[in-house]
Amino acid sequence: MSTSYLLVAGDARIETLLSLAAGTTTTAVVVGPRAVAETVAASGVDAVTWLGEPGDTPLEAYAVAVAGIVGAARPDLVLASARPADRVLAGAAAVALGAPAFTMPTAVAVVDGGVEITRSVFGGIALETDRVAGPAVVVVDGGGLVAGADDAAGAAEIAEVAAAPVGTLTVVETRPATRAEVDLGKAGRIVAVGRGLKSQDDLALAEALAAKLGAELACSRPLAEGLGWFTHDRYVGVTGAHVAPELYVALGISGQLQHTVGARAAGTVVVVNTDGNAPYVKEADYAVVGDLYDVVPALTEAL
Ligand SMILES: Cc1cc2nc3c(=O)[nH]c(=O)nc-3n(C[C@H](O)[C@H](O)[C@H](O)COP(=O)(O)OP(=O)(O)OC[C@H]3O[C@@H](n4cnc5c(N)ncnc54)[C@H](O)[C@@H]3O)c2cc1C
Structure with missing residues:
Protein backbone atom coordinates (compact mmCIF):
# COMPACT_ATOMS: atom_id res chain seq x y z
CA MET A 1 0.00 0.00 0.00
CA SER A 2 1.15 3.55 -0.68
CA THR A 3 2.26 5.68 2.24
CA SER A 4 1.51 9.29 3.02
CA TYR A 5 2.73 11.75 5.63
CA LEU A 6 0.57 14.65 6.81
CA LEU A 7 2.41 17.68 8.19
CA VAL A 8 0.27 19.31 10.87
CA ALA A 9 1.33 22.60 12.46
CA GLY A 10 -0.58 24.31 15.25
CA ASP A 11 -4.09 22.87 14.97
CA ALA A 12 -6.02 20.01 13.44
CA ARG A 13 -7.50 21.72 10.35
CA ILE A 14 -6.75 18.68 8.24
CA GLU A 15 -10.07 17.41 6.86
CA THR A 16 -8.91 17.81 3.26
CA LEU A 17 -5.51 16.26 3.97
CA LEU A 18 -7.24 13.20 5.42
CA SER A 19 -9.53 12.79 2.44
CA LEU A 20 -6.61 13.08 -0.01
CA ALA A 21 -4.64 10.49 1.96
CA ALA A 22 -7.54 8.00 2.04
CA GLY A 23 -6.45 4.52 0.97
CA THR A 24 -2.83 5.07 1.99
CA THR A 25 -1.01 4.15 5.19
CA THR A 26 -1.00 7.54 6.86
CA THR A 27 1.36 9.03 9.41
CA ALA A 28 0.78 12.53 10.80
CA VAL A 29 3.77 14.55 11.96
CA VAL A 30 2.40 17.02 14.50
CA VAL A 31 4.20 20.20 15.47
CA GLY A 32 2.20 21.84 18.23
CA PRO A 33 0.60 21.12 21.59
CA ARG A 34 -0.07 17.57 22.79
CA ALA A 35 -3.83 18.20 22.55
CA VAL A 36 -3.46 18.65 18.77
CA ALA A 37 -1.54 15.39 18.49
CA GLU A 38 -4.33 13.63 20.43
CA THR A 39 -7.04 15.07 18.17
CA VAL A 40 -5.12 14.04 15.07
CA ALA A 41 -4.52 10.56 16.53
CA ALA A 42 -8.29 10.10 16.82
CA SER A 43 -8.98 11.29 13.28
CA GLY A 44 -8.33 8.00 11.47
CA VAL A 45 -4.60 8.23 10.75
CA ASP A 46 -2.48 5.11 11.31
CA ALA A 47 0.31 6.72 13.34
CA VAL A 48 1.28 10.05 14.86
CA THR A 49 4.77 11.40 15.40
CA TRP A 50 4.68 14.30 17.86
CA LEU A 51 7.61 16.65 18.29
CA GLY A 52 6.86 17.70 21.87
CA GLU A 53 5.45 20.89 23.39
CA PRO A 54 6.66 23.86 21.33
CA GLY A 55 6.18 26.39 24.15
CA ASP A 56 6.96 29.83 22.74
CA THR A 57 9.05 28.48 19.84
CA PRO A 58 7.63 29.38 16.38
CA LEU A 59 6.45 26.21 14.63
CA GLU A 60 8.56 26.97 11.54
CA ALA A 61 11.66 26.36 13.68
CA TYR A 62 10.87 22.62 13.55
CA ALA A 63 11.31 22.46 9.76
CA VAL A 64 14.70 20.72 9.88
CA ALA A 65 13.41 18.15 12.40
CA VAL A 66 10.34 17.44 10.24
CA ALA A 67 12.51 17.17 7.14
CA GLY A 68 14.69 14.58 8.92
CA ILE A 69 11.68 12.45 9.87
CA VAL A 70 10.04 12.61 6.44
CA GLY A 71 13.34 12.20 4.61
CA ALA A 72 14.08 8.98 6.50
CA ALA A 73 10.60 7.55 5.91
CA ARG A 74 10.43 8.42 2.18
CA PRO A 75 6.61 8.25 1.87
CA ASP A 76 4.96 8.35 -1.57
CA LEU A 77 3.02 11.50 -0.74
CA VAL A 78 3.51 14.36 1.73
CA LEU A 79 0.52 16.63 2.33
CA ALA A 80 0.50 19.98 4.12
CA SER A 81 -1.94 22.87 4.55
CA ALA A 82 -1.39 26.18 2.80
CA ARG A 83 -0.67 28.12 5.99
CA PRO A 84 2.55 29.94 6.85
CA ALA A 85 4.19 27.41 9.20
CA ASP A 86 2.87 24.36 7.35
CA ARG A 87 4.30 25.66 4.06
CA VAL A 88 7.74 26.06 5.61
CA LEU A 89 7.61 22.46 6.88
CA ALA A 90 6.49 21.28 3.43
CA GLY A 91 9.34 23.09 1.70
CA ALA A 92 11.92 21.57 4.04
CA ALA A 93 10.39 18.10 3.52
CA ALA A 94 10.57 18.53 -0.27
CA VAL A 95 14.26 19.40 -0.04
CA ALA A 96 14.97 16.43 2.22
CA LEU A 97 13.21 14.08 -0.20
CA GLY A 98 14.58 15.72 -3.34
CA ALA A 99 10.90 15.74 -4.35
CA PRO A 100 8.85 18.22 -6.38
CA ALA A 101 6.45 20.42 -4.42
CA PHE A 102 3.05 21.39 -5.83
CA THR A 103 0.90 24.15 -4.42
CA MET A 104 -2.90 24.39 -4.49
CA PRO A 105 -3.72 21.67 -7.03
CA THR A 106 -7.33 21.02 -8.04
CA ALA A 107 -6.94 17.23 -7.66
CA VAL A 108 -4.47 14.76 -6.17
CA ALA A 109 -4.58 11.00 -6.75
CA VAL A 110 -2.23 8.32 -5.50
CA VAL A 111 -1.87 5.95 -8.47
CA ASP A 112 0.11 2.82 -9.02
CA GLY A 113 3.76 3.80 -8.82
CA GLY A 114 3.29 7.49 -8.12
CA VAL A 115 1.09 10.50 -7.58
CA GLU A 116 -1.00 12.42 -10.13
CA ILE A 117 -1.50 16.11 -9.53
CA THR A 118 -3.86 18.33 -11.51
CA ARG A 119 -3.44 22.08 -11.34
CA SER A 120 -4.62 25.20 -13.03
CA VAL A 121 -2.14 26.76 -15.50
CA PHE A 122 -1.94 29.76 -17.86
CA GLY A 123 -3.87 32.03 -15.51
CA GLY A 124 -6.63 29.50 -14.98
CA ILE A 125 -7.64 28.84 -18.60
CA ALA A 126 -6.32 25.26 -18.64
CA LEU A 127 -5.75 22.31 -16.32
CA GLU A 128 -2.50 20.32 -16.39
CA THR A 129 -2.09 16.86 -14.89
CA ASP A 130 1.41 15.76 -13.88
CA ARG A 131 2.46 12.28 -12.84
CA VAL A 132 5.30 12.01 -10.34
CA ALA A 133 7.06 8.69 -9.99
CA GLY A 134 8.42 8.77 -6.46
CA PRO A 135 7.64 11.06 -3.58
CA ALA A 136 5.69 14.28 -4.11
CA VAL A 137 4.97 17.10 -1.68
CA VAL A 138 1.58 18.78 -2.10
CA VAL A 139 0.31 21.91 -0.36
CA VAL A 140 -3.48 22.30 -0.33
CA ASP A 141 -6.16 24.14 1.58
CA GLY A 142 -6.16 21.88 4.66
CA GLY A 143 -9.93 22.04 5.19
CA GLY A 144 -11.93 22.09 8.41
CA LEU A 145 -11.00 21.14 11.93
CA VAL A 146 -11.28 17.44 12.71
CA ALA A 147 -13.09 16.63 15.94
CA GLY A 148 -11.29 14.92 18.80
CA ALA A 149 -12.67 11.65 20.18
CA ASP A 150 -14.28 11.45 23.65
CA ASP A 151 -11.93 8.66 24.66
CA ALA A 152 -8.61 7.46 23.28
CA ALA A 153 -9.90 3.98 22.34
CA GLY A 154 -9.15 3.26 18.70
CA ALA A 155 -6.87 6.28 18.35
CA ALA A 156 -3.50 5.90 16.67
CA GLU A 157 -0.44 5.61 18.87
CA ILE A 158 1.46 8.84 19.47
CA ALA A 159 5.25 8.47 19.25
CA GLU A 160 7.01 11.41 20.87
CA VAL A 161 10.26 12.36 19.18
CA ALA A 162 12.46 14.87 20.95
CA ALA A 163 13.12 17.47 18.27
CA ALA A 164 15.40 20.44 18.51
CA PRO A 165 14.09 23.64 16.91
CA VAL A 166 16.47 25.56 14.69
CA GLY A 167 18.13 28.53 16.34
CA THR A 168 16.88 30.32 19.41
CA LEU A 169 13.63 31.76 18.11
CA THR A 170 10.95 32.91 20.52
CA VAL A 171 7.44 34.21 19.90
CA VAL A 172 7.41 37.47 21.84
CA GLU A 173 3.85 38.57 21.09
CA THR A 174 0.70 37.36 19.33
CA ARG A 175 -2.17 39.79 18.81
CA PRO A 176 -5.18 39.99 16.52
CA ALA A 177 -4.74 41.90 13.23
CA THR A 178 -6.12 45.41 13.53
CA ARG A 179 -7.88 45.45 10.18
CA ALA A 180 -10.88 43.31 9.37
CA GLU A 181 -10.16 40.84 6.59
CA VAL A 182 -12.82 40.51 3.93
CA ASP A 183 -13.61 37.16 2.36
C1 LIG B 1 1.87 37.94 -13.35
C2 LIG B 1 0.76 38.95 -13.30
C3 LIG B 1 -0.29 38.72 -12.45
C4 LIG B 1 -1.34 39.63 -12.39
N1 LIG B 1 -2.39 39.40 -11.55
C5 LIG B 1 -3.42 40.24 -11.52
C6 LIG B 1 -4.57 39.99 -10.69
O1 LIG B 1 -4.65 39.00 -9.97
N2 LIG B 1 -5.59 40.89 -10.72
C7 LIG B 1 -5.57 42.01 -11.50
O2 LIG B 1 -6.54 42.79 -11.47
N3 LIG B 1 -4.52 42.27 -12.29
C8 LIG B 1 -3.44 41.43 -12.31
N4 LIG B 1 -2.37 41.71 -13.11
C9 LIG B 1 -2.36 42.99 -13.82
C10 LIG B 1 -3.19 42.94 -15.10
O3 LIG B 1 -2.43 42.39 -16.15
C11 LIG B 1 -3.67 44.35 -15.51
O4 LIG B 1 -2.55 45.18 -15.63
C12 LIG B 1 -4.61 44.98 -14.49
O5 LIG B 1 -5.68 44.08 -14.22
C13 LIG B 1 -5.17 46.25 -15.09
O6 LIG B 1 -5.96 46.91 -14.15
P1 LIG B 1 -7.11 47.90 -14.63
O7 LIG B 1 -8.04 47.18 -15.54
O8 LIG B 1 -7.67 48.51 -13.39
O9 LIG B 1 -6.27 49.04 -15.39
P2 LIG B 1 -6.15 49.37 -16.92
O10 LIG B 1 -5.77 48.17 -17.70
O11 LIG B 1 -5.29 50.57 -17.01
O12 LIG B 1 -7.63 49.73 -17.36
C14 LIG B 1 -8.31 50.88 -16.96
C15 LIG B 1 -9.60 50.91 -17.75
O13 LIG B 1 -10.39 52.00 -17.32
C16 LIG B 1 -11.02 52.57 -18.44
N5 LIG B 1 -11.37 53.95 -18.08
C17 LIG B 1 -10.52 55.02 -17.99
N6 LIG B 1 -11.20 56.10 -17.57
C18 LIG B 1 -12.49 55.72 -17.41
C19 LIG B 1 -13.67 56.39 -16.99
N7 LIG B 1 -13.66 57.68 -16.65
N8 LIG B 1 -14.82 55.70 -16.95
C20 LIG B 1 -14.87 54.37 -17.31
N9 LIG B 1 -13.76 53.69 -17.71
C21 LIG B 1 -12.59 54.35 -17.74
C22 LIG B 1 -10.02 52.44 -19.56
O14 LIG B 1 -10.66 52.49 -20.83
C23 LIG B 1 -9.40 51.09 -19.26
O15 LIG B 1 -10.07 50.05 -19.96
C24 LIG B 1 -1.33 40.81 -13.19
C25 LIG B 1 -0.25 41.01 -14.06
C26 LIG B 1 0.77 40.09 -14.11
C27 LIG B 1 1.90 40.36 -15.05
Missing part, protein backbone atom coordinates in the same frame (compact mmCIF):
# COMPACT_ATOMS: atom_id res chain seq x y z
CA LEU A 184 -14.58 38.17 -1.18
CA GLY A 185 -15.05 34.52 -2.05
CA LYS A 186 -18.25 34.53 -0.01
CA ALA A 187 -19.65 37.86 -1.34
CA GLY A 188 -23.02 37.62 -3.11
CA ARG A 189 -22.49 40.87 -5.02
CA ILE A 190 -19.31 42.78 -5.81
CA VAL A 191 -18.57 46.26 -7.17
CA ALA A 192 -14.96 46.30 -8.40
CA VAL A 193 -13.01 49.37 -9.44
CA GLY A 194 -9.95 49.77 -11.65
CA ARG A 195 -7.57 52.37 -12.94
CA GLY A 196 -10.44 54.18 -14.66
CA LEU A 197 -10.92 55.82 -11.28
CA LYS A 198 -8.79 58.97 -11.16
CA SER A 199 -8.36 59.52 -7.43
CA GLN A 200 -8.83 57.77 -4.12
CA ASP A 201 -11.49 60.31 -3.13
CA ASP A 202 -13.58 59.14 -6.07
CA LEU A 203 -13.97 55.76 -4.39
CA ALA A 204 -17.02 57.36 -2.77
CA LEU A 205 -18.82 56.88 -6.11
CA ALA A 206 -18.24 53.13 -6.04
CA GLU A 207 -19.02 52.93 -2.33
CA ALA A 208 -22.40 54.57 -2.88
CA LEU A 209 -23.25 52.12 -5.66
CA ALA A 210 -22.04 49.17 -3.55
CA ALA A 211 -24.19 50.35 -0.62
CA LYS A 212 -27.29 50.46 -2.85
CA LEU A 213 -26.58 46.98 -4.16
CA GLY A 214 -25.56 45.50 -0.81
CA ALA A 215 -22.25 44.63 -2.47
CA GLU A 216 -18.67 44.25 -1.25
CA LEU A 217 -16.08 46.58 -2.73
CA ALA A 218 -13.17 45.06 -4.67
CA CYS A 219 -10.54 46.23 -7.15
CA SER A 220 -8.04 45.34 -9.85
CA ARG A 221 -4.49 44.63 -8.70
CA PRO A 222 -2.92 48.05 -9.43
CA LEU A 223 -5.26 49.70 -6.93
CA ALA A 224 -4.10 47.36 -4.16
CA GLU A 225 -0.45 46.79 -5.07
CA GLY A 226 0.62 49.98 -6.81
CA LEU A 227 -1.66 52.68 -5.45
CA GLY A 228 -2.35 51.11 -2.06
CA TRP A 229 -5.98 52.28 -2.05
CA PHE A 230 -7.11 48.80 -0.99
CA THR A 231 -5.68 46.00 1.11
CA HIS A 232 -4.46 42.90 -0.74
CA ASP A 233 -7.48 40.82 0.22
CA ARG A 234 -9.65 43.15 -1.92
CA TYR A 235 -8.14 42.56 -5.35
CA VAL A 236 -9.57 40.03 -7.73
CA GLY A 237 -7.61 37.94 -10.21
CA VAL A 238 -5.16 35.18 -10.84
CA THR A 239 -2.91 36.26 -7.99
CA GLY A 240 -5.76 37.75 -5.96
CA ALA A 241 -9.19 36.61 -4.80
CA HIS A 242 -11.26 34.17 -6.83
CA VAL A 243 -14.88 35.22 -6.50
CA ALA A 244 -18.26 33.81 -7.44
CA PRO A 245 -20.92 36.47 -6.76
CA GLU A 246 -24.31 36.50 -8.47
CA LEU A 247 -23.44 40.02 -9.69
CA TYR A 248 -20.01 41.48 -10.53
CA VAL A 249 -19.91 45.15 -11.51
CA ALA A 250 -16.54 46.25 -12.95
CA LEU A 251 -15.99 50.00 -13.12
CA GLY A 252 -13.05 51.28 -15.18
CA ILE A 253 -11.41 47.85 -15.40
CA SER A 254 -10.01 46.94 -18.83
CA GLY A 255 -10.50 43.18 -18.44
CA GLN A 256 -7.01 41.73 -18.76
CA LEU A 257 -7.05 37.95 -18.40
CA GLN A 258 -5.15 38.15 -15.10
CA HIS A 259 -8.12 40.02 -13.64
CA THR A 260 -11.09 38.33 -15.31
CA VAL A 261 -9.89 34.84 -14.40
CA GLY A 262 -10.63 35.69 -10.76
CA ALA A 263 -14.26 36.58 -11.55
CA ARG A 264 -14.94 33.80 -14.04
CA ALA A 265 -17.43 32.11 -11.70
CA ALA A 266 -19.54 35.28 -11.38
CA GLY A 267 -23.19 34.97 -12.43
CA THR A 268 -23.84 38.26 -14.23
CA VAL A 269 -21.00 40.63 -15.17
CA VAL A 270 -21.76 44.33 -15.73
CA VAL A 271 -18.99 46.59 -17.02
CA VAL A 272 -18.70 50.37 -17.26
CA ASN A 273 -15.86 51.58 -19.49
CA THR A 274 -15.24 54.55 -21.79
CA ASP A 275 -13.51 52.29 -24.30
CA GLY A 276 -15.91 50.18 -26.36
CA ASN A 277 -12.99 48.00 -27.43
CA ALA A 278 -11.87 47.14 -23.90
CA PRO A 279 -11.75 43.33 -23.50
CA TYR A 280 -14.17 43.41 -20.55
CA VAL A 281 -16.78 45.29 -22.61
CA LYS A 282 -16.74 42.40 -25.08
CA GLU A 283 -16.79 39.70 -22.41
CA ALA A 284 -19.44 41.16 -20.08
CA ASP A 285 -23.12 40.21 -19.96
CA TYR A 286 -24.01 43.92 -19.91
CA ALA A 287 -21.67 46.77 -20.80
CA VAL A 288 -22.22 50.49 -20.56
CA VAL A 289 -19.77 52.32 -22.82
CA GLY A 290 -19.44 55.60 -20.99
CA ASP A 291 -17.66 57.63 -18.35
CA LEU A 292 -18.02 56.05 -14.94
CA TYR A 293 -18.17 59.55 -13.45
CA ASP A 294 -21.52 60.00 -15.26
CA VAL A 295 -22.79 56.43 -15.32
CA VAL A 296 -22.19 55.41 -11.70
CA PRO A 297 -24.01 58.33 -10.03
CA ALA A 298 -26.91 57.87 -12.48
CA LEU A 299 -27.05 54.14 -11.72
CA THR A 300 -26.90 54.77 -7.97
CA GLU A 301 -29.65 57.36 -8.26
CA ALA A 302 -31.83 55.02 -10.31
CA LEU A 303 -31.36 52.21 -7.80
